[in-house]
Every structure is written in structure tokens, then in C-alpha cells.
Amino acid sequence: MAEKKPKIKMAVYWGSACGGCCVSVLDVHEALFDVVAAADLVFWPIALDTKYQDVEEMADGYIDLTLYNGAVRNSENERLAKLLRQKSKILVAYGSCAHLGGIPGLANFSTKERIFERVYHDTESTVNPERVYPQTEYEVAEGILDLPEFYNDVRALADVVDVDYFMPGCPPQTARLVEVFTAIVTGAELPPPGSVIGAGDKAQCDECSRKKSENKGIKKFYRPWEVIDDGETCFLEQGLLCMGPATRTGCDFRCIEGNAPCRGCYGPTPDAVDPGAKMMSAVASVIDEKDPAAIDKVLDDLVDPAGYFYRYSLPSSFIRRTMS
Amino acid sequence: MEFNPKIMAFLCKWCSYTGADLAGTSRMEYMPNVHAIRVMCSGRIEPTFVLKAFKQGADGVLICGCHPGDCHYQEGNYKCLRRFHLLKRYIKQMGIEPERIKLEWISASEGKQYAELVNSFTQTITELGPCHISETMEVLT
Numbered sequence: 001m002a003e004k005k006p007k008i009k010m011a012v013y014w015g016s017a018c019g020g021c022c023v024s025v026l027d028v029h030e031a032l033f034d035v036v037a038a039a040d041l042v043f044w045p046i047a048l049d050t051k052y053q054d055v056e057e058m059a060d061g062y063i064d065l066t067l068y069n070g071a072v073r074n075s076e077n078e079r080l081a082k083l084l085r086q087k088s089k090i091l092v093a094y095g096s097c098a099h100l101g102g103i104p105g106l107a108n109f110s111t112k113e114r115i116f117e118r119v120y121h122d123t124e125s126t127v128n129p130e131r132v133y134p135q136t137e138y139e140v141a142e143g144i145l146d147l148p149e150f151y152n153d154v155r156a157l158a159d160v161v162d163v164d165y166f167m168p169g170c171p172p173q174t175a176r177l178v179e180v181f182t183a184i185v186t187g188a189e190l191p192p193p194g195s196v197i198g199a200g201d202k203a204q205c206d207e208c209s210r211k212k213s214e215n216k217g218i219k220k221f222y223r224p225w226e227v228i229d230d231g232e233t234c235f236l237e238q239g240l241l242c243m244g245p246a247t248r249t250g251c252d253f254r255c256i257e258g259n260a261p262c263r264g265c266y267g268p269t270p271d272a273v274d275p276g277a278k279m280m281s282a283v284a285s286v287i288d289e290k291d292p293a294a295i296d297k298v299l300d301d302l303v304d305p306a307g308y309f310y311r312y313s314l315p316s317s318f319i320r321r322t323m324s
Numbered sequence: 325m326e327f328n329p330k331i332m333a334f335l336c337k338w339c340s341y342t343g344a345d346l347a348g349t350s351r352m353e354y355m356p357n358v359h360a361i362r363v364m365c366s367g368r369i370e371p372t373f374v375l376k377a378f379k380q381g382a383d384g385v386l387i388c389g390c391h392p393g394d395c396h397y398q399e400g401n402y403k404c405l406r407r408f409h410l411l412k413r414y415i416k417q418m419g420i421e422p423e424r425i426k427l428e429w430i431s432a433s434e435g436k437q438y439a440e441l442v443n444s445f446t447q448t449i450t451e452l453g454p455c456h457i458s459e460t461m462e463v464l465t
Binding site for chain 1: 367370371372375376378379392402403405406407409410411413417418419420456457460
């Protein structure tokens with residue numbers, strides 16, 4: 001009986017994230033009762049009023065399972081990553097941001113200085129002639145107030161602490177979470193630490209239901225609003241960029257089934273050490289031109305190759321950020 | 325100390341590596357900065373290889389294949405050409421001088437052209453100075 005089995009202790013934390021990963025946990029809907037029957041949620045800022053101090057007071061390894069979502073952008077994210085690592089038996093990098101850096105990782109195209117300048121001075125709705133920027137410490141009558149330090153670089157969770165498992169997705173599919181959760185709760189044998197869980201090993205294209213021909217030849221790339229998708233032909237063959245060739249399965253083709261090309265949130269296939277490079281290789285080789293000038297003309301349609309090919313993975317790519 | 329660039333070269337087995345070999349067997353003298361790796365076809369060279377070379381400290385990367393129309397596998401060098409053009413755009417966007425990568429066609433009989441290419445490319449990279457990509461690639465902690 002469920003009552004007799006000791007409950008596991010579980011935590012969910014958000015670093016630099018949008019909140020979508022936490023919502024994906026709530027998306028188990030009525031199965032949340034099963035989750036609560038099998039696990040005590042000891043720390044989950046989006047839903048519970050637990051404090052950082054409560055986590056600090058826990059014994060090391062007290063938490064059985066922590067889902068850390070979000071990238072590491074500031075000192076608060078880093079402190080909690082280290083604290084939760086210390087307090088958790090299994091730490092899962094949950095979602096694209098914790099896995100590869102995700103959308104917040106695109107900030108590595110910029111610098112702290114330029115971001116502060118834009119956000120706290122240049123934006124049209126900001127009036128800040130004295131250039132007052134966030135300080136990590138500020139003295140008031142009652143004492144010293146502090147704010148987390150904003151780092152120049154966005155990092156993935158594994159760049160900061162040891163991570164046991166990676167669950168990709170923006171956000172991870174709730175069905176995959178239930179599978180992983182069930183495996184942990186029932187004590188099933190888990191893959192070796194460092195593995196990607198809750199995702200397939202194949203590329204999206206391998207299992208995609210859209211019609212593909214042997215000879216892809218692209219003479220022009222289109223933005224999605226420039227073509228009327230026929231609903232069944234491979235997006236790449238219609239000249240639409242689709243990250244399918246370099247992206248893992250596991251998402252149940254949510255975007256493609258919704259007639260939108262894959263954006264690559266499930267991250268690279270196991271053989272791709274640099275996610276964007278794999279995609280660049282795939283996309284460039286299907287361009288149907290042999291003359292350098294004609295190739296360049298086709299490539300002109302790709303307005304932001306780095307941003308597109310590394311949309312979810314810039315901090316985990318080889319080059320990681322733009323050079324100053 | 326004088327800057328002595330490290331350059332990686334990916335040469336296709338059928339034309340360019342043979343051309344480089346000809347430069348050697350003909351006892352042509354050229355700059356010693358290029359470390360050549362033989363691949364089956366220039367079409368085998370993926371952007372990952374080039375980026376990894378930079379990650380491991382290369383200051384420049386040279387790619388050579390058969391002349392257009394001469395590929396042993398018919399289309400490999402065209403694939404290489406397309407990837408090269410895209411990679412160059414990506415590298416530029418990341419703030420790296422696109423001149424650090426170069427693609428040239430070298431046939432099996434072009435030992436002299438290979439030696440000249442190595443000299444001119446080494447010169448280009450020497451003028452550009454050391455590449456700092458590998459430092460940026462290190463994750464700051």
C-alpha cells in the first residue's frame with residue numbers, strides 16, 4: 001500500500017527561468033494527487049511558502065529529488081544551485097535553460113554592461129539621467145540591503161555544479177516527467193549519472209511523420225509567414241528552417257504536429273557535441289547551388305544564423321558567447 | 325616572443341593531401357606552422373571540426389579539397405563549400421575574424437600552389453595575431 005511506503009522528498013527550483021518549467025510540473029493535472037501521495041514537496045517557490053533558510057537547515061542529502069529549472073544568470077541562481085546540490089541525492093537539470101542555457105543564454109550575445117545600459121538607461125520608457133544601476137549592496141537606516149550580482153555570462157547548470165540527469169525541453173513534456181518521476185519513486189534502475197533522461201536518442205527527422213523525399217535541394221529559405229504550409233511536406237523541403245535534423249525526439253512533435261517547424265528545444269542528438277554546428281552542417285549541405293555567389297545569396301535569407309542554430313544552446317556551445 | 329601561429333589544415337585524401345605530399349616529395353620549402361589532417365573528402369569536414377580546432381588552440385583553420393567538378397565522390401566539395409560559407413557567417417557573428425578560416429581547392433599536381441597557400445595563410449594569421457577563442461570558450465567561474 002502507498003501509505004506504508006516512505007514518501008520521497010522532492011524540491012523544484014527556478015533559476016533564470018520564465019516559470020514555464022514549474023507550470024509543466026503542475027500540468028500533470030489530477031495526477032498531482034499521485035505525486036503528492038508519493039512525494040513530499042519540501043521546497044517549491046512557485047507554489048509553496050518555503051524559504052531559502054528552510055533549505056539551509058536541511059541535512060545534506062535530505063532531499064531525494066531536485067528539479068532545477070532555469071539557467072545560472074546571477075549569484076542567487078548560483079548559490080541555490082550549490083545549496084540544492086549539497087542537499088539533494090539526485091539533482092536534475094530540468095528544461096532547456098538548466099540543460100543547455102536556453103533562451104536566457106541568448107544574452108551571451110551581449111554583455112552585462114550593454115544589457116544594463118539598455119535596460120536601465122536606453123529603453124524608451126526609462127528616465128535615468130544619473131545612470132543609477134542596480135547595486136549589490138545598499139545602505140539604508142535599517143542596515144544593508146543586498147541584491148544578487150548580475151553576471152556577465154549565462155551558464156547552464158552543469159557549468160556550476162555536478163548534475164545527475166538532464167531532462168531537455170522548453171518545457172519538458174509533462175508525460176516525460178511522469179515517466180521519470182515514476183521510475184524514481186518505484187526505485188527502478190536509473191541510467192548512469194550524466195545521462196539525458198525523458199528524451200529519445202534519435203533525431204526528430206527519423207521519426208517525423210511529414211513527407212520527405214531523398215533529394216532535398218533548397219534554392220531559397222523562407223520565413224514562416226512567407227509560405228503557406230501544405231501541412232504534410234517536410235518543412236526543410238518547403239524552404240522553412242526546421243531544427244529537426246539536429247534535435248532529439250521526446251517532445252511528441254508538439255510543434256510539428258501544430259504545423260510549426262522544430263525550434264530545437266530538446267537539444268542535440270547524442271552524437272552532436274556542438275548543437276548548432278550539427279545543424280549548420282545539415283542545412284548548408286542541402287543548398288542547391290554550386291557557385292559561391294549563388295550560395296551566398298541563399299544564405300542571405302538566414303538573417304541570424306547564430307541566434308537560430310543556437311537558440312537554446314548558446315552557453316553550452318563551443319564558442320559560448322560573442323567575443324568582446 | 326615572436327608570435328608563431330598554430331594552424332590546422334583539413335585536406336582531402338584524393339587531391340589536396342596528395343598535393344601537399346607532392347610539395348614535400350619535391351622538397352619545396354614552406355612555413356612549418358600548418359598541422360595537416362587527412363580526411364576522406366572535404367565533404368566530411370563538419371563545422372564541428374573547425375570549431376573544435378579553435379577550441380583546442382588553433383589560430384587559423386585551412387580547408388582544402390578537390391577543384392569543383394573533380395570530387396572523387398562527385399559532390400563532396402560542394403557540400404564543403406556551402407558549409408564553409410555558412411560557418412564563416414556564424415564565426416563573424418560571434419566576433420571572430422572570418423579570415424581565420426580559409427577554403428582553397430588544391431589538386432594532386434598543385435604542390436607548388438599548396439606551399440604558396442601555406443605561406444600566405446600563415447602570413448595572414450601572423451598579422452591577425454593570436455586567436456583568443458579558446459579563452460572565451462573556457463567557462464568562467
